[in-house]
Amino acid sequence: MSESMNKxxxxxxxxxKASLFLDEHRWDDWLNLCHEDFYYAIKAFSPEINYDMIYMDGNREDMRSITDMLPKHNSDNSPLARHTVVYTVEMDESQDTATAVSSFAVYKTELDGINSHALAGESNIFLVGKYRDKFGFENGEPRFIERVVQLDTRRLDKGSHFPI
Amino acid sequence: MPARNAKQWDKIPGKIESGEYVDSRIYSDRNIFEEEISKIFKKVWTPVCHESELSEPYSFRTMTVAREPVMVVRGADNQIRAFLNVCPHRGNMIENRPSGSFEQGSPSGAPKHMTCMFHAWQFDMKGNCVHISRGSEGYQDRLACSDVGLRRLRCEVKYGGFVWVTLNDAIDQTVEEWAGGAFDCMEKSLNSEPLEVFHYHKAIIPCNYKLWHDTNSEFYHDYLHYHNRITGFNDSYFARKNIGFDNGHVNVGSFEVQYDQYEGFESREELSFPHLPNNHWEMIDFFPGVNFNLRGSALRCDIMTPLGPDKVMIEFRGLGLKSDTPEERLIRQRHHNSIWGPFGRNLHEDLLAVTTQQATMSEFADKRRILHGRHELDADGDPTIHDEEGMRHFYDAWGRWMDRWPGDPELSFEEGQKREAA
Structure with a gap:
């Protein structure tokens, strides 16, 4: 296999791997996949207001701060499962950076968010959209430079404290 | 004191008085909900969108008010008008999209007209019917364009460019009169220069609309929010007041938020709203289900559309100045999103709380008393922000509109007052 294919x-x-780490709330492991200049954003286009919106964004330290403080916040602890399919990976000419587009659906399995007696265990689609990622390489290993979560879903109900 | 048996549980706790609680059935009873739609939501002014969502002539927005489909359009004369989104022919919805423009033609109709796709009846931007397909062939001289038209609704653009609509032609108040002074605290900031919506998302939450309004009206629930605990709770925090206005509106006074106390948050002094001191926060709980929240650099507006006794749609908007540079807009978005965004710190917690609150109040569940009896005064005898005057003020107006006593909705308001006096 060519070097490009390997990458x-x-x-x-x-x-x-990032999807699994996020599913399992292994925030440090997720952030360890990210370059120190990592930028994260959740975006959506609203046809209601005809505007490209940013629902959340931050750098690596912002994301670490958010995940470190999760235990101090009251959250819906229903597990989120990210079903991710990588559609395209495109290397730049230098082979030093790459972009990737993945489709995702996030399923939520109710645990404690509404009425656990009746609803715990029920799974529903929470979000759908695309991951638009940029990568660099450190010691031959790919590292996220940027992840833009482009949501199709805009009816977000209770929302979430967790990175998507 | 031990846990309560059924009889003790049913008793009014302590020395709580009649006007200091509501009966949980007002959050779950279907008949009461239907009455609220007809007696309140069909009668009052409500904001439905912002003028920046209709930026060009022929642009439109659609929505529902008290179950009625409504369309707001900007005419060629730049005036914003509101109509029922219903064709007078066969009752079809004229426009299905959430927003767009009539400048281009549609498959069934001409440019610059509102066209019902079903039978291609066309209307101008003032709601006049201008075309009935094969009109004279089908109706001869029995019905002409001049006999039909869209149902116009009273509409005003007010308070920073919000578009206000009422289904009630007979309402005897303007929006300003209906507001009764509640906007005085932020009117200068909102009207200083044109605003623009930069954030929109919606939530359909399994709770009664009043539970969301309650949550916006009481600050005792700061214990829910780590962010609030860490950035507030100083003397100026408690010194804020809930100020009641006519028609059930409440203003929550300003204080300086200490954003730099929250890890990962810088001070927000870099950007504010015109005439709003840096890091300050003003809020209006507008009867019956709207909230305006001006905090630091961003304005938030929640508009509630009740969908059922235990279901509400909340539309969340974030606004900045139309003149923002891209850098300023980004700062406003970050300030807005970090607290109020769907992935922010506070909004999720608030929505979680009202969801689990409603979970104990399903229809036909045993009634309970929901307390709002805090009278927390400062050293000078003035109510602090943890005094629940705001909710009491809302329910006083609610009871008058409904002619029901909130603490026992089987009583008329007058009967409830007599019982309270006794």
Whole structure:
């Protein structure tokens, strides 16, 4: 396999690994996949107001701060499961950076968010959208430079404290 | 004191008085809900969108008010008008999209007209019917364009460019009269220069609309929010007041939020709203289900559309100045989103709380008393922000509109007052 192909496979793997780490609330492991200049954003286009919106954004330290403070906040602890499919990985000419587009659906399995007696265990789609990622390489390993979570879903109900 | 048996549980606790609680059935009873739609929501002014959502002539927004489909359009004369989004022919909804423009033609109709796609009846931007397909062939001289038209609604653009609509042609107040002075605290900030919406998302929450309004009206629930505990709770925090206005509106006074106390948050002194001191916060709880929240650099507006006794749609908007540079807009978005965004610190907690609150109040569940009896005064005898005067003021207006006593909705308001006096 060519070096380019190897890198593309490695990028796909790191996208899937990130989904697992996020599902499992392994925030440090997730952030360790990210470059120190990492930028994260959740965005959506609203046809209601005809505007490209940013629902959340921050750098690596912002994301660490948010995840570190999760235990201090009251949250819906219903597990989120990210079903991710990597659609494209495109290397730049230098082979030093790459972009990737993945489709995702986030399923929420109710635990304690509404009425656990009746609803715990019920799974519903919470969000759908695309991950638009940029990667660099450190010691040959891909690292997220940027992740833009482009949401299709705009009816967000209770929302979430967790990165998507 | 031990836990209560059924009889003790049903008793009014302590020395709480009749006007200091509501009966949980007002949050769950379907008949009461239907009455609220007809007696309140069909009668009052409500904001439905912001003028920046209709930026060009022929642009439109659609929404529902008290179950009625409504369309707001900007005419060629730049005036914003509101109509029922209903064709007078066969009752079809004229426009299905949430927003857009009539400048281009539609498959069924001409440019610059509102066209019902079903039978291609067309209307101008003032709601006049201008075309009935094969009109004279079908109706001869029995019905002409001049006999039909869209149902116009009273509409005003007021308080920073919000578009206000009422279904009630007979309302005897303007929006300003209906507000009764509640906007005095932020009117100068809102009207200083044109605003623009930069954030919109909606939530459909399994709770009664009043539970969300209650949460916006009481600050005792700061214990819910780590962010509030860490950035507030100083002397100026408690010195704020709930100020009641006519028609059930409440203003929550300003104080300086110590954003730099929250890890990861810088001070927000870099940007504010015109005439709002840096890091300050003003809030209006507008009867019956709207909230305006001017905090630091961003304005938030929640508009509630009740969908059922235990279901409400809340539309969340964030606004900045139309003149913002891209850098300023980004700062406003970050300030707004970090607290109030769907992935922010506070909004999720608030929505979680009202959801679990409603979970104990399902229809036909045993009635309970929901307390709002805090009278927390400062050293000078003035109520602090943890005094629940705001909710009491709301329910006093609610009871008058409904002619029901909130603490026992089987009583008329007058009967409830007599019982309270006794």
């Amino acid at each position: 593309q496979v490695a990028i796909s793997n790191v996208i899937y």
